Amino acid sequence: MRKNYRTGLLMGCALAVTVAAVAIAYERFDTKTLKRTINRDALLCGVSTGLPGFSNADDKGNWSGFDVDFCRAIAAAIFDDPKKVQFVPLDSKERFLELQRRKVDVLARNSTWTMSRETDYALHFAGVSYYDGQAFMVPRSRKIDSALELDGSKVCFQQETTTELNLGDFFRANGMKYDPVRLPRIDDVLKAYDAGQCDTLTADMSQLYALRQRFGKPGDHTILPDVISKEPLAPVVRQKDDDWMLIVKWTLFAMLNAEELGITSRNIDQALASKKPDVMRLVGTEGEYGAGLGLTRDWAVRIIRHVGNYGEVYERNVGTESKLGIPRGINNLWDKGGIQYAPPIR
Numbered sequence: 001m002r003k004n005y006r007t008g009l010l011m012g013c014a015l016a017v018t019v020a021a022v023a024i025a026y027e028r029f030d031t032k033t034l035k036r037t038i039n040r041d042a043l044l045c046g047v048s049t050g051l052p053g054f055s056n057a058d059d060k061g062n063w064s065g066f067d068v069d070f071c072r073a074i075a076a077a078i079f080d081d082p083k084k085v086q087f088v089p090l091d092s093k094e095r096f097l098e099l100q101r102r103k104v105d106v107l108a109r110n111s112t113w114t115m116s117r118e119t120d121y122a123l124h125f126a127g128v129s130y131y132d133g134q135a136f137m138v139p140r141s142r143k144i145d146s147a148l149e150l151d152g153s154k155v156c157f158q159q160e161t162t163t164e165l166n167l168g169d170f171f172r173a174n175g176m177k178y179d180p181v182r183l184p185r186i187d188d189v190l191k192a193y194d195a196g197q198c199d200t201l202t203a204d205m206s207q208l209y210a211l212r213q214r215f216g217k218p219g220d221h222t223i224l225p226d227v228i229s230k231e232p233l234a235p236v237v238r239q240k241d242d243d244w245m246l247i248v249k250w251t252l253f254a255m256l257n258a259e260e261l262g263i264t265s266r267n268i269d270q271a272l273a274s275k276k277p278d279v280m281r282l283v284g285t286e287g288e289y290g291a292g293l294g295l296t297r298d299w300a301v302r303i304i305r306h307v308g309n310y311g312e313v314y315e316r317n318v319g320t321e322s323k324l325g326i327p328r329g330i331n332n333l334w335d336k337g338g339i340q341y342a343p344p345i346r
């Protein structure tokens with residue numbers, strides 16, 4: 001009797017431990033991001049702490065930029081209101097951990113898609129929003145025009161980025177020496193470079209264009225043409241929430257497909273009357289593609305109307321007409337000489 005009681009107790013405990021373990025495993029993989037976003041009535045979007053053209057808040061706290069617009073596009077698809085976003089600035093060190101801990105629903109923050117970031121933090125990069133590569137910035141007065149002239153330089157960069165490894169690879173591969181100046185925050189990196197504590201600053205090329213805007217005289221700094229790495233920048237979500245991943249991924253693809261089909265925020269109403277099958281599927285006048293995402297039929301129309309297609313977002317924030325002035329380059333669509341290519345909506 002006593003033995004039976006003890007066995008029963010042990011089995012009960014084992015069951016409780018198993019249930020707890022399953023609950024923890026379930027917790028580790030959050031599958032309810034869309035539901036929580038809707039209940040909260042706002043998207044929590046992780047962005048960088050301040051990169052003009054990508055994600056930057058003015059003195060009234062209004063955010064703007066390429067990454068910020070991507071957050072707004074997701075909010076537009078869900079709520080038909082691009083303003084329903086709370087921006088959460090995250091520096092390079094905290095970004096993936098805070099996403100994993102659910103401080104944000106999505107990270108849209110100049111983050112390079114690498115294998116270890118997906119495997120170490122149980123994340124997925126949803127699709128490349130910007131193809132970038134690492135480069136160097138130097139004071140124009142140094143009269144340097146190639147990264148191969150940087151032998152013996154003191155190099156400033158931000159910690160917990162892909163930058164450090166690429167830097168080591170590049171100098172080693174070219175038989176050159178350097179002195180690393182590794183700093184925790186982007187403001188420290190800028191200050192150190194501005195104070196002449198390093199001879200060059202290295203980061204992704206797009207970010208050098210952005211950071212240059214933060215100096216009193218941007219024209220006093222040259223971005224060298226050498227690109228030393230592949231930096232596919234992509235929005236990031238947690239693993240095992242496929243429904244949410246689909247929304248983030250197809251938001252990007254809808255923006256790219258809209259550009260390819262010539263649909264913009266200005267001509268979206270004409271597109272609604274179009275009889276072209278590809279246009280009809282994108283704008284929801286044919287098929288039920290929104291329902292597959294748990295969204296409405298006009299999900300893509302909402303994105304295009306409120307935020308614009310990929311090209312509009314690129315040009316407005318970072319393109320040659322903007323302050324940053326970055327040529328479209330490989331971020332052009334595949335049929336215009338670039339490598340941006342979205343799977344079709346069908």
Ligand SMILES: N[C@@H](CCC(=O)N[C@@H](CS)C(=O)NCC(=O)O)C(=O)O
Pocket residue numbers: 047048049050051090091092110111112113158160161162163185186203204207208211231233
């Ligand atoms: N793409 C690279 C670099 C990303 C990165 O964090 N770059 C820095 C240097 S420009 C940055 O954005 N800092 C802004 C911040 O920490 O808020 C990566 O994913 O590691």
